[in-house]
Every structure is written in C-alpha cells, then in structure tokens.
Amino acid sequence: MNIMLLYGTETGNAEMLAEDIMSELEGDHEVECRNLSDFSPDEFDAGRLHMIICSSYGDGELPASAQPFAEALKTAAPDLKGIHFGIFGLGDREYEETFGFGSGTLAELLIAHGAVQVGERITHDASGSDMAEDVAFPWASQIVTLAEEKIGEVA
Amino acid sequence: MSRAVAIVGSGPSGCYLAQALLKAAPDLRVDLIDRLPVPYGLVRYGVAADHQGTKGVIRQFERVFERQGAGFVGNVTIGEDVSLDALREAYDAVVLAAGLSADRTLGIAGEDLQGVHRAGQLTRALYEHPDAAPLPELGSRVVIMGNGNVAIDILRLLAKTPEELAGSDLGAAPSDWLTRSGIEEIEIVGRSPASAAKFDPVMIKELVKLEGINIRVLGADRSDDPEAAKKLAALEAINGHGCGARRITFRFGLTPIELSGPDDHLKEARFLDGQGNTVILPCSAFITAIGFGAEVGLPRDLLIGEAVDREAGVLAPGLYATGWFRRGPQGTIPDNRADAQRLASHILADFEGAAALPEKPGRQAFPDWAGAVGYHGWKRIDVAEISNAPENRCRAKIASRDAMLALALQKEEVSQ
Structure with a gap:
C-alpha cells in the first residue's frame, strides 16, 4: 500500500510517533512521512492512504503545525471525494473537557470536504500508563487492512 | 567534517x-x-x-x-x-x-519578612530540587502575587486534596507537607486587570476539577479582544465553583505597595487599586510569582x-x-x-x-x-x-x- 503519513505537532510528540509508525510500516509498504505544515490540500491522492497523527494543544486547539493546513483546507475548499484517511490523536485526560479535540477537529474538516475516514479515531492519553506507540501500532495495522479493501489496490 | x-x-x-x-x-x-x-x-x-x-x-x-x-x-x-x-x-x-531560574522580586518594603516566599524557591522545594531550601510553614492564609502559569500551578497544588495528587510525581515529604498545611484561604492577586492576565485559560478551567475548594472571582474587567475574552470566559466559568472548605479568591488590578507585620513576621499585604484606594489583605504567607531572571x-x-x-x-x-x-x-x-x-x-x-x-x-x-x-x-x-x-x-x-x-x-x- 502507498501511505502518506502526516503529522500535526506542537511539542514534537506527534512527530516522534509518526516516525515510529513509519519505521513500523515501511518494511511492507511504501511510506512517506511529512509535517502537515509542509502538505497542501491539493496533494491528496485517491490512490494513497493518508494516515494522520495529530495532537491537541492549549484549550483543545489544533497544534501549531496543523493550523496552516486547516486554514488552507477551509480557504481552498477542495473536493476530497475518493480520498481516504485514518486519524490518530494525542491528548491528555488531565484536560478531559477538550480531550482529543485537535484530531477531532481535523477529522471533521476532512469529512466535511468529502474525504472518507477509514477505521476508528483513537486518542492516546499522555496521562495514562500506555505508551503511544503501543496503542498506535495496532491501530495503524488495522487501518491499513481496512484501507486495502477500500482503496482496492496494493502498491 | x-x-x-x-x-x-x-x-x-x-x-x-x-x-x-x-x-x-x-x-x-x-x-x-x-x-x-x-x-x-x-x-x-x-x-x-x-x-x-x-x-x-x-x-x-x-x-x-x-x-x-x-x-x-x-x-x-x-x-x-x-x-x-x-x-x-x-x-x-x-x-x-x-x-x-532566579525569582524576580517586587522591590517593595517588607519583602524580607518571615512568611514571604518566592515561587521558584517554593516550586523547587515542592519538586525536590537538590539545591532547594526546606519547605516553609505557610499558615492558614496565603496570598499568591502574580497571574502567570507558575502562580496558577502553585495555587492548584496548594488547593488540591491528597487524593487529587494521585498519579503525580510529588514526593513523600512535599505530599505530607501539603496534607498538613492547614491552609484555609488562598487569594491570588494580579497587578494587571483580568483581561491582561498572563495565565493560559486552560490552566484556569482545570481548577473546576478540584473538590476541596470554593472559588470566587472579584473585579474581572471586560474586553473584546479574542485572547482576553478567552481568559475572562474561563474566569467566569470558575466563579462560584465548588463548596469545599478552602476558599480561593481571584483579585485583579492591585499594585502591591508594602508587606508588614510585627517582629519580622508577615501579617498583612497592602495594595493600591486602580482608583488609588488602599486594599489590605491579612496573610500568613505571601508568595511572589512574578517572573524569573x-x-x-x-x-x-x-x-x-x-x-x-x-x-x-x-x-x-x-x-x-x-x-x-x-x-x-x-x-x-x-x-x-x-x-x-x-x-x-x-x-x-x-x-x-x-x-x-x-x-x-x-x-x-x-x-x-x-x-x-x-x-x-x-x-x-x-x-x-x-x-x-x-x-x-x-x-x-x-x-x-x-x-x-x-x-x-x-x-x-x-x-x-
């Protein structure tokens, strides 16, 4: 499968997790990893799975590196029909009220423009006892399996 | 190379x-x-x-x-x-x-009295920094001077019940110190109006999870600036929260002018408000959290x-x-x-x-x-x-x- 791994980060934790997922997947798949700040909405590709790792920051806001992308998406309003994405959040249950809002905001935005979400959106809790990758690796492999059925072509 | x-x-x-x-x-x-x-x-x-x-x-x-x-x-x-x-x-x-890491000082009379503490010193002691001085006795009435995130951290830790510190890395001695503190009232005072306070709104919102306190917010101003409005909304949301025993009071727009008390021991803090009126807060401890040098x-x-x-x-x-x-x-x-x-x-x-x-x-x-x-x-x-x-x-x-x-x-x- 051809995977575009994107991350939205504020402190670098989502970037680190994206790099870990890339190492995990790149033996079996073709993976490119990029900061959302370096990705433009017109680069979405119907033949690829877009795997997004996104934190929340402050009061449930998008992390800094995802903000220009979200703005560009709102402004350009592209038709993302046929685009598949999976999304994984990083959050902190100390801030229960806004837990996972960053990844949620991004998912809603993509869906609103016609993209299809593959699998469930899971958010890792930084105040919990699990390591992010222990939650994210099984998620990633499940997303890939689901996407292989949907995208219907294995690279 | x-x-x-x-x-x-x-x-x-x-x-x-x-x-x-x-x-x-x-x-x-x-x-x-x-x-x-x-x-x-x-x-x-x-x-x-x-x-x-x-x-x-x-x-x-x-x-x-x-x-x-x-x-x-x-x-x-x-x-x-x-x-x-x-x-x-x-x-x-x-x-x-x-x-x-060095605490800034206010530069007012009485800052060297017993009972006046600095945020960096206090947090280093709480977090068990090897060069920290021992934790001081704070008494029952604490005033925190400052409105940054460090001031809110101190407020929250002093206000938490022992159960609310579960999962933290607060050490045995500081935990015991907090449990025995005997604090009844904490007043947190900002020199600026509420709209110009330096804390992040999320730090304020976090306080509603605390069960041992009741919160009142006095003298918050209004603002149309979006960033300021978030702070004011957070303060409004916590105003009146809780019916725990420890009273938390937020005050704004007060300029500290003097700390005083008999026999070198702090008894009260004196401020001027925006109208030039003197405001006196009786206190057993005064913690300055006004930045670092x-x-x-x-x-x-x-x-x-x-x-x-x-x-x-x-x-x-x-x-x-x-x-x-x-x-x-x-x-x-x-x-x-x-x-x-x-x-x-x-x-x-x-x-x-x-x-x-x-x-x-x-x-x-x-x-x-x-x-x-x-x-x-x-x-x-x-x-x-x-x-x-x-x-x-x-x-x-x-x-x-x-x-x-x-x-x-x-x-x-x-x-x-």
Whole structure:
C-alpha cells in the first residue's frame, strides 16, 4: 500500500510517533512521512492512504503545525471525494473537557470536504500508563487492512 | 567534517536544540552540559508534579541521547568547574540554554519578612530540587502575587486534596507537607486587570476539577479582544465553583505597595487599586510569582547586551543563546522548541560558511569530565526513582545531590 503519513505537532510528540509508525510500516509498504505544515490540500491522492497523527494543544486547539493546513483546507475548499484517511490523536485526560479535540477537529474538516475516514479515531492519553506507540501500532495495522479493501489496490 | 557543539543546560531548550541539530547533521558531536547530575531542567523541576502529560516530551529527549548520540555531561557547572572561555576554546559552537531560574522580586518594603516566599524557591522545594531550601510553614492564609502559569500551578497544588495528587510525581515529604498545611484561604492577586492576565485559560478551567475548594472571582474587567475574552470566559466559568472548605479568591488590578507585620513576621499585604484606594489583605504567607531572571554564574546581561544578533541568538562568533536565556521569561515549551529549531538552522549555516576552519576537540579537551555524570549514570537514577515509586505516584525523586551522585557514579564508564 502507498501511505502518506502526516503529522500535526506542537511539542514534537506527534512527530516522534509518526516516525515510529513509519519505521513500523515501511518494511511492507511504501511510506512517506511529512509535517502537515509542509502538505497542501491539493496533494491528496485517491490512490494513497493518508494516515494522520495529530495532537491537541492549549484549550483543545489544533497544534501549531496543523493550523496552516486547516486554514488552507477551509480557504481552498477542495473536493476530497475518493480520498481516504485514518486519524490518530494525542491528548491528555488531565484536560478531559477538550480531550482529543485537535484530531477531532481535523477529522471533521476532512469529512466535511468529502474525504472518507477509514477505521476508528483513537486518542492516546499522555496521562495514562500506555505508551503511544503501543496503542498506535495496532491501530495503524488495522487501518491499513481496512484501507486495502477500500482503496482496492496494493502498491 | 564533524563539528563539536556544547549546549549549556539540558532543559527543553537545550534538548530540542540537540534534537534539531542532530536530525539535520547526524555526525555532529553534541554535548549537553548541566550543573545538576540529572537532565531535563524545567521539565523535571519546573513543570508541575501533577502535569505528567506535559512531561511526556522527555521521551523525545531520551532519544536525543539514546539514538541521536548526544552526550550528557551532568554535575558540571560552567563558570565554576569550567570557564565559558575554555568551553568556547574547545567547541566549534557553544550554546547557552540555561534558562532563567532566579525569582524576580517586587522591590517593595517588607519583602524580607518571615512568611514571604518566592515561587521558584517554593516550586523547587515542592519538586525536590537538590539545591532547594526546606519547605516553609505557610499558615492558614496565603496570598499568591502574580497571574502567570507558575502562580496558577502553585495555587492548584496548594488547593488540591491528597487524593487529587494521585498519579503525580510529588514526593513523600512535599505530599505530607501539603496534607498538613492547614491552609484555609488562598487569594491570588494580579497587578494587571483580568483581561491582561498572563495565565493560559486552560490552566484556569482545570481548577473546576478540584473538590476541596470554593472559588470566587472579584473585579474581572471586560474586553473584546479574542485572547482576553478567552481568559475572562474561563474566569467566569470558575466563579462560584465548588463548596469545599478552602476558599480561593481571584483579585485583579492591585499594585502591591508594602508587606508588614510585627517582629519580622508577615501579617498583612497592602495594595493600591486602580482608583488609588488602599486594599489590605491579612496573610500568613505571601508568595511572589512574578517572573524569573538569570542565576548568577553566567553573565547573561552582559552577553545579551553585547549580542551580535540577539533576535537570531548569536551572542558572539561561535557563541549562541536560545530559549528563555535568550528571550527572557516568556513562552512555553513549544515556543522554545521553535526557537531552538531556528537556532539549529542558523548554527548549521554558520558551520557551512566556516568550512575551512579546523575542527575543535570537543569534550576530549576535558579529561576531568570522566568524573561527571553521563547519560548511563542518569539512567541508573531514573530507574531507581521509577522502581521506588509508591502507590499513587509515578516516580519517587531522589532529592539529594550526594545520593544522586552515589548512584550515578557507581560504575560509570566514560562514554566518548
């Protein structure tokens, strides 16, 4: 499968997790990893799975590196029909009220423009006892399996 | 060509800088030098004990040492063990990322009374910094002066019930101190109006989770500015919260003018409000949380004052600064990450421009550092702290420098 791994980060934790997922997947798949700040909405590709790792920051806001992308998406309003994405959040249950809002905001935005979400959106809790990758690796492999059925072509 | 970079300070700014440098140029020889035997600076001793999620960046920093090959040189003080000039002689680039840890003072009468405390001193004692003074008796009525995130951290920790500290790394002695504190009332006072307060709204919202308190907010102003409006909305949301025994009062727009009391013991704090009226708050403790300045040791004012390009973090050829040490005490961990990433690009460009110069020896110029604490020594401390954590705590910090060194230097092998 051809995977575009994107991350939205504020402190670098989502970037680190994206790099870990890339190492995990790149033996079996073709993976490119990029900061959302370096990705433009017109680069979405119907033949690829877009795997997004996104934190929340402050009061449930998008992390800094995802903000220009979200703005560009709102402004350009592209038709993302046929685009598949999976999304994984990083959050902190100390801030229960806004837990996972960053990844949620991004998912809603993509869906609103016609993209299809593959699998469930899971958010890792930084105040919990699990390591992010222990939650994210099984998620990633499940997303890939689901996407292989949907995208219907294995690279 | 492999240049050698010394980073003074292994807090978030220093670690992010090493991360960015080694990501772009994996062959660089990067050493993080810290006056403590343990790394991570503010993340270990400044981020609140009950904000473990914020401390999650440590996992990134571990990789800087474990995978990216940075060296840790702990228990070495620049200006005492090694001069800054000697360091510059030995390294192609020296970066000051020592932060700002000295408490600012108000400069009003009565600041030296018994019962007046400073936020940095107090939090270092709470978080078991090896150089901290013992925790003071606060008495029943506490005033916190300041409206930044540090002031809110202190407020929250003083206001929490013992159960609400579960999962933190607050030590046994500080936990016991909090349990026995006998605090009945905490007043938190800002010099600015509420709309100009420096705290992040999320820090205020977090207070509604606390069960042992009741909160009132007095004298908040109004504002149309969107950032200010978020702060005001957060304050409005907590106003009237809770029916616990401890009363929390937020006050704004009060300028402190004098602290006073009989026999050198604090009894009251005196303020002027915006109309020129005197406001007196009786108190047994007055904690100033009004920002930080440079520790003695590194001549920061001189270095920053003579900087070639302060904005870029270039102090002199081969000498740089980043984080709070460069900018002053404003901005969060992500701001310092961005600052460090910009400086990393600048340093690498400078190396490129000076490609003809011979390499410098780096840490090989300091054979004495064989007695310093390396990363493996720190990991022995880390492992011991985690495995000794009691129930409801994620870590039991070792508070004394001697105990840290005994553990760290046990079988230290000199790693080059």
